[in-house]
Every structure is written in structure tokens, then in C-alpha cells.
Amino acid sequence: MADQHNIFLAKSEVKASDLEHKRKVAFNIQKYNDSVVKGKHQYANLELARQKAKNIKWKTIEHLDTYLEQFEKNFTARGGKVIWAENVEEAQQAVLEICREHNTKQVVKAKSMVTEEIHLNEFLGEHGIESVETDLGEYIQQLDGEAPYHIVTPAMHKSKEDVAKLFHEKLGTEPHLSPSEITMIARHKLRAKYVSAQVGVTGGNFLLADIGGVCVTENEGNGRLSTSFPDVHIAIVGIEKLIPSVNDLHLFWPLLATFGTGQQVTVYNSIFTGPRRTGETDGPREMYVILLDNGRTNLMRKEVRESMYCIRCGSCLNACPVYKNIGGHAYGATYSGPIGAVITPHLKGMNEYKHLSYASSLCGNCTEVCPLKINIHEMLLENRKIAVDENLNSFGEHAAWAGWERAMLSRGLLNIVGPATKGKAVNYLFKDSWVKHRSQLAFAEKSFNKLWKEKKP
Secondary structure (H helix, E strand, O other): OOOHHHHHHHHHHHHHOOHHHHHHHHHHHHHHHHHHHHHHHHOOOHHHHHHHHHHHHHHHHHOHHHHHHHHHHHHHOOOOEEEEEOOHHHHHHHHHHHHHHOOOOEEEEOOOHHHHHOOHHHHHHHOOOEEEEOOHHHHHHHHHOOOOOOOOOOOOOOOHHHHHHHHHHHHOOOOOOOHHHHHHHHHHHHHHHHHHOOEEEEOOOEEEOOOOEEEEEEOOOHHHHHHHOOOEEEEEEEHHHEEOOHHHHHHHHHHHHHHHHOOOOOOEEEEEOOOOOOOOOOOOOEEEEEEEOOOHHHHHOOOOHHHHHOOOOOHHHHHOHHHHHHOOHHHOOOOOHHHHHHHHHHHHOHHHHHHHHHOOOOOOHHHHHOOOOOOHHHHHHHHHHHHHHOOOOOHHHHHHHHHHHHHHOOHHHHHHOOHHHHHHHHHHHOHHHHHOOOOOOOOOOOOHHHHHHHHOO
């Protein structure tokens, strides 16, 4: 297995030095942040709404087994089918079997991070099934052969000029198209896919236990087109997306919109409760919900359980100084930014991904901007502690920190070594992480301790 830590460091170094990349990301994030400030004005008491939503998610996760069974019962009662997938392979195989059962050669897919998590496009392609992204940002990324860069805005790192150039290279269009022209070309190409595809795939922003409903939130209408024309609708949803009732949506839909894009409410909000019924003229003839675990039950441990409250609004990414500097692809995981750094080690293995929990300044801005007040930066610290408790760090790292702790707690030891020697030692130890990009550290001739003793003998 590749050393994810070193790959992360290498990618981060490249992106942190790329001023044009940082300019594009900063420009796009600032547009979102400005909109979020305006969107919050719709609330008479925003803090109360956030706390209520957090309490609802707390109740749901504490009784997750009960709500999952309730959802399955109510969804299947209306003709839907539920498939439980413990891991990526089971989810992939479930989709493949459905596609083969319906002799499918083409799938249209609405924006979904969980399908990125299970690498659905690549898997179906290996089995001769074309999977087409219909969200504009995802379509751009698919054309470029890249994974999404951001939970909400897949092509956040691209400028309009970058997209025009990509369309020119991949689709043969004029090289300097405007954003509206790019959109019309994508619309023209994608509309034909909706009609010819036999299967539509979506994720789910929320699962409603009381009515057995799957909520899909989007701004382009591609989600509705992907579920209206094809005969089969497959919704792949993480088990943590549950909320108890349809009556809770008055809290969650506006919070998701406000903190994600600054809107009062997202343009298209759909609830699917099963396939087409007798007397209905449209909608899929069959509907499946694949409930995906894939490590999510690992998040039930008390140290990081709050991470299961996440509604994937992307606000913590927009607030994070690390994400703004290194971008989404450096993380090497489906979920980037602060929330990705919390959950990825538990979803994909603490030993390989524990380094992500150190990719943080611990400024706490991620916690501050989270609509559900998830204590993200504290959970990053918890992940670090878990790695230490499980002896996942090297002997050299343990020894170095033990020596550092011993020295920092002893004024006598610190005074034994002179400032020049301290400087040489520290600059050598941190030559790659600090000195490589900054001037060397220099220690004063007299420490504060010595100055104080001279002043107050």
C-alpha cells in the first residue's frame, strides 16, 4: 500500500506553492462566504436553530438501529427495496446486479459524494456500463478525469477560462466560451443521456425514518431528471444521513442551504418514497435504497461520534486555512477538509490516514462555522490521541516527543544548553518542516527566565 502520509506531504507542498491555484480557490470560497453572511439574515434566532438540529441528530445517532429499521419498514411498504451494504464491494456489486438485471448499458448519476466514495463510475466502466455525471461541476471533473475538489463545489479550483479550455480539448468547442455558453453545451449533451439511460443513481441528503423517504437537494434539476426518465432509481446513502421525521426538514433544509451556498433554501428539494404507484404517470418503475456502512459504525465510538451529525454542507472546508492552501485533492480521500480529516481515518484505516488529523492549525474556525456546532477541531485532537493509544506512531516519534516533553518541563535542562546549540538542534530537527520554507529559528542570548532573575534577584 502506498504511503499516504508522504503522498499527502508531496501534494500539499506543490499546491501550497502554487499561487495561481490559491488565488482561484480563495476567489471562489470568498464568493460563498459572502453569500453565507447574507443567507444567515433569514434567521430570527440562528443559534437556536443550530442547537435544535444538533439535538435531533444526537437523538437519531443514539438510536440509529431503531430509526434504520423504521426507515426500511416504511420504505418497503410503498414498494421500494432496501439493500444493506457493509463495504464498498457489497455496494458496487448491488448496483451491478441491478444494472445487469435490467440489461443496462448506461447510467445517469446525480451529484453524490457517497458514489465517489465507492468509486462507482470506474467500477461500472470496468463492466461495460457508462456512468454519466449530470451535475455540471461533476461533469466538468469527469471530463478532466479528476475526483471532486470540494464536497459542494466539485470544480472549485477551476476558473471559467480553465473550463472553457477543457471543453475545447475534450468536446471540440470554441476555446473561449462564456459560462452561459458552457452551460448550454453541457445541457445539450446531457439531456439526451436522461432519455437513453435505463438507470438513474443519486445519493441522499437526508433519510426520513417516519415516512421512508429519501431527500435529494440540488440546484440544477439534474437530480429530478435522473430520477424521472429512467425506469430504475438507485439511491446510495450513508447510514448516518437519517433524521427521525419529515417534520424535521424545516430545520435541516434551510441550514444546509444557508451554510452550504448562502441560499435561503436550495432550488430543488425532492422526497422519494418509492417507485411509481398505480395511477401515477411518471417516476421510476423500481426504486432501491442501498444503505452504506463502509466504516461508519467505527464513528460510533464516543470520541468522534459527533462527526456522524455532519450534513455535508462544506462550510468547514471554506473556513479552513489548511484547505485553502493545499486544496481538496491533496487529502487523498473522498472527504477533504476538517470533517474529512476527522472521519477518513475511521472509514479507511487509522494507520494509513492518521496524518490527516495533523493537517490542521486547530484554530477552531471549522467548529465555529458548522451549522450543527460539531466540535470538529476537538475530534482532530481525539484522533491524534487514538493513534498514540493504539501505538500507531513510530518508536522514533514517541522518543522524540518524550524527550521534548522532558526538556520543556525542566528549566534546568533548558538552561544547560546554550542558545547557539539550541538553534542548531531545532533547525536540524525541523529542517524539512520549517527551515525549508522559512528562515532559521534563532534563540535569544538570554532567556526570559534569566532576564527575570536579573530583574528580580
